[in-house]
Amino acid sequence: MEALQQAMRTLNLGSTSDALREGLHLLVREAAEAGAAAEIRSFYGGRPAPLPDGVLPPTEEELRAADEMTW
Numbered sequence: 001m002e003a004l005q006q007a008m009r010t011l012n013l014g015s016t017s018d019a020l021r022e023g024l025h026l027l028v029r030e031a032a033e034a035g036a037a038a039e040i041r042s043f044y045g046g047r048p049a050p051l052p053d054g055v056l057p058p059t060e061e062e063l064r065a066a067d068e069m070t071w
Contacts, residue, residue, distance in 0.1 A: 004019060013019045040049055051057060058066075 004016075007013075008016075008019050011019075011022065013022060
């Protein structure tokens with residue numbers, strides 16, 4: 001409950017209803033993103049999606065550095 005109250009203060013949400021509404025909004029958005037990712041995987045049949053024109057694939061070093069990043 002303390003974490004919820006802190007989040008509400010940080011986001012200037014005036015009520016628990018506002019917090020729940022925001023949480024549902026984020027949940028729906030995440031579900032839509034997961035659905036889109038599944039459609040892309042299905043469309044390409046397990047093959048990687050092509051990169052946009054002019055974009056080079058990442059090197060092993062770049063992938064390793066991305067794995068080591070912390071947010």
